[in-house]
Amino acid sequence: MVYHRFSKDLPFTEAEYTRRLDKTRTAMDRAGIEVLFVTDPSNMAWLTGYDGWSFYVHQGVIVLPDADPVWWGRNQDSNGAVRTVWMGDDRVIGYADNYVQSTERHPMEDLASRLVGMGLEKARIGVEMDNYYFSAKAYATLARELPDSTLIDATALVNWQRAIKSDEELVFMRRAAKISEKIIDGLVERVEPGVAKNEVVAEVYRDALTGADGHWGDYAAIVPLLPSGSDAAAPHLTWDGRPFNQGEATFFEISGCYRRYHVPFCRTIFLGEPSDIFRRAEAALVEGLEAGLEAARAGNRACDIANALAAPLESAGIERGARCGYPIGLSYPPDWGERTISLRSEDETVLEPGMTFHFMPGLWMSDWGLEITESILIKEDGPAETFCHRPRKMFVKE
């Protein structure tokens, strides 16, 4: 029996915990990895349930082939771990606070000594080399402290196990989708010439956090993005105190979030009479989206979606230089994508039922922009299902 000092509101069932761990161990075995050190907070949460804003210090989950995972992090955060993880309290270990942001010692020295204590000093250890939360210094320190080990690049190893969503995960995503719809409805209602952007974003947060259908709302891994006019050429600008203006388009890139699961959704609002350029771009984009949804079928490839989208855009003389989507699900800042598949012409990953994507063909031209997007679910048969159900168009408010 595992010992839990606290009652917990775990985000998934025991069957799901076992399934996730089994899948991960199989992938580790295939990659020749004996022990996996997981630093991506999304992977940590997906494997163990751990939830907390502590990823600004070094932490991780140690996945072993034959025993429950170990949560490892800052001492004070072990209090959050024993309250949120599947494992027993004895599978939570903390390091002393004076390792935090010190120039004299590094948390990876503590991790190394823990691994040595587990008899893993000569192990083949998987580490997530290309992740926000595994720094160059973390790698260099671990390599120095464990000279007899072999460090293996396990970037996205766990992320790939997350690609096909379980029914439990889809329940959470459908709740997030309801929130996304609510946010867009609120924007279409409230955005008017003269209204300040920050005031509108305050309402976006209210809609996001009060939730929908009786379910509360979590914070999204990316803040609302809403550039207007010429600034809409830039996909990642946030807001300020300036007003929306007559004659300008603004795209809104938002996501509802339920227990860390996201369903991003983007719509553009034009205040006034759109120019022909916008109307033609809208028509081509909607045609491309519909062609992409048709191509988004089990057995087809990621690139088939991208190529289907590209044809009507090219006919309209619009060249997109960027990928048009990415997998979505559980996420922590700074990204709500899963960082595995990319919807682009060079990605030949075969689509499988249960995969979920943000089909995101944003148009960012030199001095204008337009976003109309759909989050989608690959079905057993037929074209993709969209998570949200709102008119697939540019909203025009005269």
Place this chain on the structure above:
Amino acid sequence: MVYHRFSKDLPFTEAEYTRRLDKTRTAMDRAGIEVLFVTDPSNMAWLTGYDGWSFYVHQGVIVLPDADPVWWGRNQDSNGAVRTVWMGDDRVIGYADNYVQSTERHPMEDLASRLVGMGLEKARIGVEMDNYYFSAKAYATLARELPDSTLIDATALVNWQRAIKSDEELVFMRRAAKISEKIIDGLVERVEPGVAKNEVVAEVYRDALTGADGHWGDYAAIVPLLPSGSDAAAPHLTWDGRPFNQGEATFFEISGCYRRYHVPFCRTIFLGEPSDIFRRAEAALVEGLEAGLEAARAGNRACDIANALAAPLESAGIERGARCGYPIGLSYPPDWGERTISLRSEDETVLEPGMTFHFMPGLWMSDWGLEITESILIKEDGPAETFCHRPRKMFVKE
């Protein structure tokens, strides 16, 4: 003359831009660094003005000894860079989109070729080894692509230049402080037994984003933290849909934010009649805060604040294992600290006028927690000034 295609709302004056760059170049010179590659988004913004939620892909600023910095990032984000940075448009360069999250190529291959193009293939290049946004893979790729260069650890080199705030920065921080006060006032008014946490957080965001004194509000680098009762033992739990309960304390860790500048502020609200344990802890903590503020003087050291705090806590039998503060200012997720000085017994950094800290002696015991904190400014003379002006106590609502 530098060429700017767009009018810009830059967050600091030209004099300030020059001052920051000069300080950084002096520090580079002292560290034997010829070219500095800055990946920390806070450092990028402080040096150039760059602002956007694009730090989930590889990007950075190249600081040179004798020419304006170069912004380097994903092609689509160069549209945001030309709209937000001090430098001319010719100092903004982008890499192709198929470098993003690819297993075939890495953005650092593009960066390396740019540096070679600048004649820097044999340079001593500073990189921020221990930063969220410079991954182990980024380091390994850059080292492989530039075999004749010398990569030097420049972790926190720019962060240290940010420690003493200019008058312009203090103006922004005082605006953030007004927002922090407004958020805490709203919490004291709204938190009641039976009110759901997510509903209260929605109001926190409204207060934060609508701003104060006629200035708009930006997103904080950390979301509101508000654990209750036993969960308050864990410093970094976020919220869910459960209600506040009679007989429980909840601490609220929040920060107002104005144009990326933060002034964190924490207060605890007890619903009902606090036990003697809470009353004694509150008294000791307030005494410790006041002793710490007295010790927070130019010429004293960081550890003097920590030691002044510790004495009354120890008398009350409370042992804190953690540091009690960190520098604050401009920040991006996942942290609103500057990651240089730590207020703890082993840090002997001498305090200087203009330094700003979150004096943060959170108490996280095994099954309860209490936070009463102050963000402070070190003055020319006398004890520290607090940015916020609210009763330094646990708020009790019977």
